[in-house]
Amino acid sequence: MSGVGQAVSGELIGEQQSSTGSAVQIMRRFLRHRLAMPSLVVLVLLLVVCFGAAVIAPYPRGLQDLLLGPTGPSPEHWLGTDEIGRDYLSEILYAGQVSLAIGLAVAVLSTLVGTALGAIAGYVGGWIGELLMRITDLFLIVPAIALIAIIVQGLGPSPVTIVLALAALGWTYIARVVRGQVLSLRERDFIDAARGIGASSVRIIASHLLPNLVGIVVVAMSLSVASAIIVESTLSFLGFGVQPPDTSWGAMLSQAAGYVGTDRVYLLYFPGLFILVTVLCVNFIGDGLRDALDPQGKQL
Numbered sequence: 001m002s003g004v005g006q007a008v009s010g011e012l013i014g015e016q017q018s019s020t021g022s023a024v025q026i027m028r029r030f031l032r033h034r035l036a037m038p039s040l041v042v043l044v045l046l047l048v049v050c051f052g053a054a055v056i057a058p059y060p061r062g063l064q065d066l067l068l069g070p071t072g073p074s075p076e077h078w079l080g081t082d083e084i085g086r087d088y089l090s091e092i093l094y095a096g097q098v099s100l101a102i103g104l105a106v107a108v109l110s111t112l113v114g115t116a117l118g119a120i121a122g123y124v125g126g127w128i129g130e131l132l133m134r135i136t137d138l139f140l141i142v143p144a145i146a147l148i149a150i151i152v153q154g155l156g157p158s159p160v161t162i163v164l165a166l167a168a169l170g171w172t173y174i175a176r177v178v179r180g181q182v183l184s185l186r187e188r189d190f191i192d193a194a195r196g197i198g199a200s201s202v203r204i205i206a207s208h209l210l211p212n213l214v215g216i217v218v219v220a221m222s223l224s225v226a227s228a229i230i231v232e233s234t235l236s237f238l239g240f241g242v243q244p245p246d247t248s249w250g251a252m253l254s255q256a257a258g259y260v261g262t263d264r265v266y267l268l269y270f271p272g273l274f275i276l277v278t279v280l281c282v283n284f285i286g287d288g289l290r291d292a293l294d295p296q297g298k299q300l
Helices: 002-031 036-051 088-124 126-140 144-155 159-170 172-185 189-196 201-238 249-255 266-293
Strands: none
Touching: 002 036, 002 266, 036 088, 036 266, 088 126, 088 159, 088 172, 088 201, 088 249, 088 266, 126 172, 144 159, 144 201, 159 172, 159 201, 172 201, 189 201, 201 249, 201 266, 249 266
């Protein structure tokens, strides 16, 4: 009996050592990615300037100069001023706090829910797994934007409501991906070894399956950030998103939508540019993680 236990323990240790070596290789591949690393730097810079706006922004939030009114970019106001004379760069940085916070919060919540349900559906299987997947399919066929707009309109368009509404529909993709991976992993030797030493299903999922899903989950979560920012911007543009006194990049786009073809069109361009840069950075980081995690991927 002790010999069996030693063999099982040795197999589990070998699996852990293999995972450690693989993590080092993944990190090296990611660091050599030509787009992911610059995107990570830009994204970190965006997070710093937005969430540090109280110190970095050139003007206080909401500071008005009604006599100045809307002006184009200048040395005093790098991105110009809006209709009531507020420095547009400062307002964009403060609005970025809401947009980025919504994107990150939705990604975390949807990833936690999707990973948990996908892991349970894949490992337990049977009628429980089928039920969870049918529920997932039901959420997938629902028109997301319309349903989210109804939820937000009914509960109130606060950032918290928007996060919960987006997360309630954003976990389905991650759940399906995780389930597929768990179905493959549960037949591996190290899972059989864990069962052989009497590990419970909860322990196997938490200690052996989930650590092997970290890479896939991180990629899915990174892409969820971009998706959440785009959906929130769409909701705000349609009038169902963040409402004053709160603001977001999507809300700023909505407010400036009528300036197309006028000399105030810069009020539309700059929030859109920040959304574009953020989404591109997140997508490039996700691509870098995906390439780094591909064992057949070529060196970048």
